[in-house]
Amino acid sequence: MAKNNVKLMQGNEACVEGALAAGMKFFAGYPITPSTEIAEISSLRLPKVGGKFIQMEDEIAGMAAIIGGSLAGLKSMTATSGPGFSLKQENLGYAAIAEVPCVIVNVQRGGPSTGLPTSPAQGDIMQAKWGTHGDHPIIALSPSSVRETFDLTVKAFNFAEKYRTPVILLTDEVIGHMREKIEIPSPDEIEIIDRVQPKSGLEEYKPYEVNEDQLVPDMAPYGGEYRFHVTGLVHDETGFPSNDSNVAESLLNRIMKKIDNNIDDIALYEEYKLEDAEVAIIAYGSTARSAKSAVDMARAEGIKAGLFRPMTIWPFLDKQVTEVSKKVDNVIVAEMNLGQYVIEVERAGNKHTKVSKCCKANGQLITPDEILAKIKEV
Amino acid sequence: MSNQCEIRLSGSGGQGLILGGIILAEAALNDGKNAVQSQSYGPEARGGASKAEVIISDNDINYPKVRECDILLSLTQLACDEYLHTLKENGVLVIDESVKTPDRDDIKVYSLPILKTASEKIRKPMVANIVALAVINQITKVTTKESLEGAVLKRVPRGTEDINTNALKEGFNLVNA
Numbered sequence: 001m002a003k004n005n006v007k008l009m010q011g012n013e014a015c016v017e018g019a020l021a022a023g024m025k026f027f028a029g030y031p032i033t034p035s036t037e038i039a040e041i042s043s044l045r046l047p048k049v050g051g052k053f054i055q056m057e058d059e060i061a062g063m064a065a066i067i068g069g070s071l072a073g074l075k076s077m078t079a080t081s082g083p084g085f086s087l088k089q090e091n092l093g094y095a096a097i098a099e100v101p102c103v104i105v106n107v108q109r110g111g112p113s114t115g116l117p118t119s120p121a122q123g124d125i126m127q128a129k130w131g132t133h134g135d136h137p138i139i140a141l142s143p144s145s146v147r148e149t150f151d152l153t154v155k156a157f158n159f160a161e162k163y164r165t166p167v168i169l170l171t172d173e174v175i176g177h178m179r180e181k182i183e184i185p186s187p188d189e190i191e192i193i194d195r196v197q198p199k200s201g202l203e204e205y206k207p208y209e210v211n212e213d214q215l216v217p218d219m220a221p222y223g224g225e226y227r228f229h230v231t232g233l234v235h236d237e238t239g240f241p242s243n244d245s246n247v248a249e250s251l252l253n254r255i256m257k258k259i260d261n262n263i264d265d266i267a268l269y270e271e272y273k274l275e276d277a278e279v280a281i282i283a284y285g286s287t288a289r290s291a292k293s294a295v296d297m298a299r300a301e302g303i304k305a306g307l308f309r310p311m312t313i314w315p316f317l318d319k320q321v322t323e324v325s326k327k328v329d330n331v332i333v334a335e336m337n338l339g340q341y342v343i344e345v346e347r348a349g350n351k352h353t354k355v356s357k358c359c360k361a362n363g364q365l366i367t368p369d370e371i372l373a374k375i376k377e378v
Numbered sequence: 379m380s381n382q383c384e385i386r387l388s389g390s391g392g393q394g395l396i397l398g399g400i401i402l403a404e405a406a407l408n409d410g411k412n413a414v415q416s417q418s419y420g421p422e423a424r425g426g427a428s429k430a431e432v433i434i435s436d437n438d439i440n441y442p443k444v445r446e447c448d449i450l451l452s453l454t455q456l457a458c459d460e461y462l463h464t465l466k467e468n469g470v471l472v473i474d475e476s477v478k479t480p481d482r483d484d485i486k487v488y489s490l491p492i493l494k495t496a497s498e499k500i501r502k503p504m505v506a507n508i509v510a511l512a513v514i515n516q517i518t519k520v521t522t523k524e525s526l527e528g529a530v531l532k533r534v535p536r537g538t539e540d541i542n543t544n545a546l547k548e549g550f551n552l553v554n555a
Contacts, residue, residue, distance in 0.1 A: 008404045179415040293440040
């Protein structure tokens, strides 16, 4: 018989389990297919662990509410899909500049607009990075299995808290809705990171003050003993708005550097049969499962294929993709859109190798055969 | 891939095929195997053609969707017409007796009174999915009997254990008869 902690679970369910394991205490959202189970299960589970769930009037309010929940000190998450992700962009920018830790799950479906509500896609790759205006830091993670959905949801909370930034879990309909075996790790196997609380006195506290070697300011719960101001305007270390170009420059530099300087900590990826590979597939999320099958099928026919699977989509894994590009004659990017991640791969890899794409955006998962055909073509 | 079994359960919406797929996958987990369950997912909750898909394997399962299946269950004519072509050569087709036996000599066909057993013998049409699972299990041994029973009892609503145990028994008997 299977062990007690081995379960058959849906990706969306594993996302909630991961969030709870990471310490989520607040969920706000507006249910949308194919992410609805995340809201549904959160509404059942949160009250049992002393947390709160609220269904807001719309997607925009759902995003605003988790910013408030997180500022007040609770680990907070929302979940959505394409149309809702578009609506959340303005407040996502607010979370980025105000440095509010939060997790936004986007279970991707076919777009644009209301598109294909029940079919998978990976069309929000660029939106995850550039959907909100202005230069801003972002972290986006993409799981390929139910277990990894659990693990990366925990990571998403950890990165959000550690770097005081919104983190996007960029999953898709296939991973969100499929059920597969998952062995839930025990609490002592799970690393949990909490935001750093200020140590200064109540009078001296400046909410955005950092030491010389510090990139992430300490964070007090809003509404508590420490009184401070939070704004989407450019602000100085007191949290109050400023038009000073030096203040603007130093704020923007710092919030970008806190991600860029820590990319080795944030970079999560898997390499599969790449050691002697002559052609490398680069794929993420559900497509990476097809790509792995395609690699095995190609190997069975004597073709030296391998897979590079980024779990960290943003920041882009420049160093690793460049290394892969130097090693192989061909790189094929497989993704369920008409060519998004491939643009970054071309930028990093074009001078070292030939980059091609295996793209599809008709609501169907790319099959191993389609990727194998592309391997044979290049 | 030879130790990988791909199963498609088809019928009409409301026949409990998705729950059937979940139970089958959990039974496989009980056997210590890997399993992936997915479904066609449309706006229609009742009626129309519905299907659930399960892949059972000793190894990791990468591509999670069923393409050509080893086992096809069709509880309605509509579903059989739609999915028969996806059944592999030498595959097993299980149909309700109300479905016309198709004209394919490269497959094994089992035509059994699954719906009638549920509605007349057990007097609960909604256990047709459980009868069907027992039939599939008895024919193909895709999971052990014990694992299937354990998975059924874990998933069915409290208070319906006896009815469902009975449905399993009648399903096993249909094949033995």
